[in-house]
Amino acid sequence: MFLHVHPRSQNLTFNFSEPSGEMLGHCGDMMAGIMAWASLSALSSLVGCPACVAVLWELYRRHKAGTPISPNDVFMLNLTIMDLVFLLFVPFGLCNFLLWNMRTVQLLSNFLYALNLAGRPLLTACICLDCFLAVVYPVTYHSRKSLTPRFLMAAAAWTITAAQGIASTAVEELNHSAWAMFVYVIALPIIITCDVFILKNLKKSLRAGGDLHPTKKKALQIITNSIVMTVISYVPPVLAYILGDLIISDDQVYECFLAIPILILPTAGSVIMPLLYLRNLGNLKAPCCLV
Template identity: 35%
Template sequence: MITMSPASSNINSTDLDYYCTETPTVAIIWCVLGVLCACVGIPASVWLLWVLVQRQRSGTSNDIYVVNLTVMDLFYNVGTAPSMINYIAFRNHAFVLLDEILYSFSAIGRPLFMTCMCMDCFMAVVYPITYMKMKRYRYRLLSCAAVWGITPCIGTINAFIWYSPIPGALYWLLVPTIAICDLAILYTLRKPDPSGRSDVHPQKQRALQTITNSFVMTLVCYLPLMAMGPFLRLMPASDQVKFCVISLLVYIAPLLGGIIMPLLQLHSLGRLRGLLYCTRDSGSSEQPDQQL
């Protein structure tokens, strides 16, 4: 996915080689990683979406935020490979503008949905009585509709307005909110049970896994972006180096987010565990044949 179009960069774009023809090494690595992430992220997102839909039909889950986040990750992963091919081979500027909007699904939509998930868990864990009185389904639908409306709008702004401060401002607002919220939930869930029981309730264990996944995603994918914003201008390097080396290295993190989140969710649902067992069983069954 084209993550650093001239419209979204934080550096001076005058006479800037956007396609990094003079320093192509990092750009090529970035494109190869993008294609590999898409190859893993698409089947992982489809698998996770199928599992979530099955759970919703059976009534065992009603996590609308995770479903919407998975759909958004799927759109992002589907657009990654064509975007990288266009960046390397065709270099169509119109596709780059469209790609900037698609990239907002990862850069803007994902942290917005993660914030919604975090706040929902925060209310359920820290203020359970107030949470039970709320019309949860209605405000969840409204929150999802708002995220789907805001995300492409910000992507469009980034595609046409130079030096847009909106993404950086959102990171500085959303990332600390997610981190503080996750830590508050973890602290509450880790408190000893008043009855003295030492075992962890399965529902509480699932909440712990969800919050841990959210915290890992925040640190891996968005902390580098948040840190790059204020320091990129201060770095003693040319604009071309900032654009084609430093920025592209930092923007590898959102690429990884397209596979980290679905894989973490599949692991928390116990699906990867079964896949590993099948792999081990097939490997052990092949050993006697090899010895013969």
């Protein structure tokens, strides 16, 4: 489906190729997980789409005002476009899963969810790597201001994401293998390593006294957002894939109370990041948005 968790048997496939009636029937009276996933996914789309549009508008407004395009803007633009396309499709995917059961929409769902499950962690890794270079190697970073490497990194992220989506659609068996976690194996080590080194560097700067440089303050905001995203959206799917068999032994309980409900966490990432970005700009001050 959206998140390809390792199946326990040939009957548990967890992808949109399964008829919705069979999926609902398999869970029987254990519908709480499915309904929670569907409801929260719909809410994510409702909240996330306007947030993504607001981020795109902010990037456009700053560019029109003459503000130079920063490396972070390049990655945020690509990440927000991915999130917006993904969130716009979520209601159609839900309707197809629960009501329509159209094969074409099922295949499109498998492809587009790669934007959330592959593209998002890859672009987050790009953002963290760029911040790492800015904080740890500031002289070298500022002496090489060309955006070309950043565009190439974003293009590589799109290429890997498209490959993941095409492979997941064309060869469904890959969804039930280690291939499902391939992107996380690339992205998570980069994200975690960069976050740790940046936080250590910022800690040294604070110990030295004085205020943080504006670049380091911005990096701290970005890394804080990255940590939130990692804890909420990236680590739980990996843990579910690796530890699912050890946590729950019953196939039906595993599917209905773990595998399906946990799908909402990667989806929530497409809402949380634009809200955090807008909050950092001072455009969101409501307590409900201080994730």
